[in-house]
Amino acid sequence: MSAHDHQQQQLKQQQQQMRVNDIHDEEEEEEEEEEEEENEQLQGEYAGEDYYGSDVSNDSGTESMPWIAWFCSLGGHQYFAEVADDFVEDDFNLTGLNSIVPFYKEALEMILDLEPEEDSTKVPDVSIVEASAEQLYGLIHQRFIVTRQGLQQMADKYQAGHFGSCPRTYCQSTNVVPCGRYDLPGVETVKLYCPNCQDIYSPPSSRFHNLDGAYFGTTFAHMLFHIYPELVPNIPNKIYAPAIYGFKISEYSRCGPRMQWLRNKQDPNLLDVTGKLIKDDENAK
Amino acid sequence: MEADKQPTSYYIDRRIDGWTDEWTCSQLQGVHHESALANPIVQPSFVAFENLCISPRYLCSVLTMEDYTSGSDSDYTKYWIDWFLGSKGNEYFCEVDEDYILDRFNLTGLNTEVQYYSQALDLITDNLDETLDEEMRDIVEKSARHLYGLIHARFIITTHGLTKMLEKFKKCDFGRCPRVLCHSHPLLPVALSDIPYTKSVKLFCCRCEDIYNPKSTRHASIDGAYFGCSFPHMLFQVYPQLVPPKSTDRYVPRIFGFKLHDVAKQHRYQDMVREESHARIMAGIEGLPSGPTAPASSSAKEQQLKNKAEGSPSVASESGAMADIN
Numbered sequence: 001m002s003a004h005d006h007q008q009q010q011l012k013q014q015q016q017q018m019r020v021n022d023i024h025d026e027e028e029e030e031e032e033e034e035e036e037e038e039n040e041q042l043q044g045e046y047a048g049e050d051y052y053g054s055d056v057s058n059d060s061g062t063e064s065m066p067w068i069a070w071f072c073s074l075g076g077h078q079y080f081a082e083v084a085d086d087f088v089e090d091d092f093n094l095t096g097l098n099s100i101v102p103f104y105k106e107a108l109e110m111i112l113d114l115e116p117e118e119d120s121t122k123v124p125d126v127s128i129v130e131a132s133a134e135q136l137y138g139l140i141h142q143r144f145i146v147t148r149q150g151l152q153q154m155a156d157k158y159q160a161g162h163f164g165s166c167p168r169t170y171c172q173s174t175n176v177v178p179c180g181r182y183d184l185p186g187v188e189t190v191k192l193y194c195p196n197c198q199d200i201y202s203p204p205s206s207r208f209h210n211l212d213g214a215y216f217g218t219t220f221a222h223m224l225f226h227i228y229p230e231l232v233p234n235i236p237n238k239i240y241a242p243a244i245y246g247f248k249i250s251e252y253s254r255c256g257p258r259m260q261w262l263r264n265k266q267d268p269n270l271l272d273v274t275g276k277l278i279k280d281d282e283n284a285k
Numbered sequence: 286m287e288a289d290k291q292p293t294s295y296y297i298d299r300r301i302d303g304w305t306d307e308w309t310c311s312q313l314q315g316v317h318h319e320s321a322l323a324n325p326i327v328q329p330s331f332v333a334f335e336n337l338c339i340s341p342r343y344l345c346s347v348l349t350m351e352d353y354t355s356g357s358d359s360d361y362t363k364y365w366i367d368w369f370l371g372s373k374g375n376e377y378f379c380e381v382d383e384d385y386i387l388d389r390f391n392l393t394g395l396n397t398e399v400q401y402y403s404q405a406l407d408l409i410t411d412n413l414d415e416t417l418d419e420e421m422r423d424i425v426e427k428s429a430r431h432l433y434g435l436i437h438a439r440f441i442i443t444t445h446g447l448t449k450m451l452e453k454f455k456k457c458d459f460g461r462c463p464r465v466l467c468h469s470h471p472l473l474p475v476a477l478s479d480i481p482y483t484k485s486v487k488l489f490c491c492r493c494e495d496i497y498n499p500k501s502t503r504h505a506s507i508d509g510a511y512f513g514c515s516f517p518h519m520l521f522q523v524y525p526q527l528v529p530p531k532s533t534d535r536y537v538p539r540i541f542g543f544k545l546h547d548v549a550k551q552h553r554y555q556d557m558v559r560e561e562s563h564a565r566i567m568a569g570i571e572g573l574p575s576g577p578t579a580p581a582s583s584s585a586k587e588q589q590l591k592n593k594a595e596g597s598p599s600v601a602s603e604s605g606a607m608a609d610i611n
């Protein structure tokens with residue numbers, strides 16, 4: 001037991017160190033982030049440099065913390081729901097993942113806080129298993145969040161504003177949800193889907209620019225609004241009209257508007273299958 | 286904070302910080318004069334100024350270092366604008382030409398907009414009497430920032446101003462479009478109202494032609510009136526070559542690989558709107574003086590018919606697939 005605890009702690013510290021390094025790199029890259037980091041660091045809990053080391057200081061509390069809860073509590077993991085243990089324990093839900101994730105068995109043991117088996121000590125570096133565990137958790141997460149239980153958790157997180165809001169001015173800070181454009185890992189990082197403009201955006205903070213979009217998948221965002229249509233906001237449709245000295249720029253101008261169709265939203269109930277306004281048809285007759 | 290303790294080094298410290306960033310930035314990105322030279326609208330005198338606008342910064346810092354070491358404060362008040370531009374959160378602003386500010390004609394009407402107008406103007410032009418008490422100085426400081434913003438809005442739609450903002454645009458000083466399908470296209474600041482204290486600044490993307498909120502709260506609280514509603518569109522009128530080719534790419538939501546029925550309908554509607562407007566524009570450009578409305582409506586109808594013909598078969602196959610979901 002004590003050996004296990006020791007290993008766990010070692011793992012956590014290693015990962016925390018990795019994370020801290022990541023954060024320092026990001027800060028150098030993107031100045032704008034500084035402000036956000038500062039703000040968050042000022043908010044009590046995360047003080048000073050030990051942003052990710054915060055749970056080292058109160059080790060006694062987190063020692064008993066399950067891996068999944070600990071993983072979701074890390075900075076930059078705010079988008080994740082906590083996958084239920086019984087979902088992970090059901091082999092059926094993990095079908096096919098063993099061929100995608102390296103050190104699958106060790107990673108799964110880590111996620112479930114199971115004692116590693118004797119021969120698994122061959123693993124060259126604990127950080128490799130950490131990375132595998134993250135990927136495995138992400139891919140299980142992709143499947144979990146389209147279940148009834150997962151959707152409910154994510155709907156609560158959505159309403160609590162855990163995913164941020166749409167950067168588009170006319171969306172009036174509609175809450176967004178994380179999504180991927182690919183279901184396979186390693187292709188693209190996570191994006192944010194806005195149910196009002198039905199478009200996708202890059203997360204504003206660079207800490208999410210390393211998060212794989214596959215951990216959320218292509219289906220989840222749309223499933224969420226399909227099951228919970230009341231979450232879709234009702235915001236009047238507005239299209240930006242460029243103007244100079246108050247005069248709208250004519251579409252005949254060389255640099256006149258060409259993209260207004262993109263934000264031209266129409267109630268689907270008023271459209272026939274070909275996309276024509278039903279009213280138009282009646283007038284024509 | 287620090288400013289209260291060391292009033293003489295206040296501007297100096299801030300200025301050096303700001304300068305270093307900008308300098309390294311322009312060093313890394315390179316400064317592009319080619320387009321300015323190639324564009325007939327830009328007068329040669331401006332290009333000369335444009336070159337100067339980097340070198341004085343270098344000179345400034347040398348001067349300030351001297352000031353700092355010698356403890357002399359004779360020169361530091363010259364650089365209110367440099368201090369302002371170097372302050373955190375003011376990255377969107379460009380340096381307004383001194384000549385522009387000194388020409389009172391350009392400031393017409395601003396005296397009624399700004400409290401303590403003449404002191405504020407003196408502060409901007411570094412002619413302010415030093416005898417003001419701290420409280421008064423804060424008020425004038427605030428007025429000066431407001432006045433600078435309002436002058437800035439007028440300046441950036443002049444030839445010089447547009448070119449200065451163009452450089453900042455090329456350096457992506459205003460950030461990049463958050464929309465995934467715009468592939469990080471650089472943004473430009475824009476207002477939704479020219480009246481001060483009404484709306485904060487927004488960012489215009491010329492690729493998707495939409496406006497976004499700045500990421501940082503510092504930028505999101507800047508008054509839009511300091512940039513004006515016309516600025517980005519004026520820039521593209523003057524530099525139409527900067528307008529990127531428009532893309533018809535669109536995000537298509539899917540559930541387990543299937544398109545959503547309602548979204549597909551909306552997309553067909555959008556395609557129709559786009560094709561109609563395209564037809565209208567083509568017809569309009571051909572016969573512009575005779576009035577574009579008549580040919581436009583007929584061609585739009587043709588387009589609609591064409592759409593219907595093309596749209597129907599694909600619709601049938603898709604709605605079949607969607608039966609599982611709806």
Ligand SMILES: [Zn+2]
Nearest residue numbers: 166171194197
């Ligand atoms: Zn939106």
Ligand SMILES: [Zn+2]
Nearest residue numbers: 462467490493
């Ligand atoms: Zn854009």
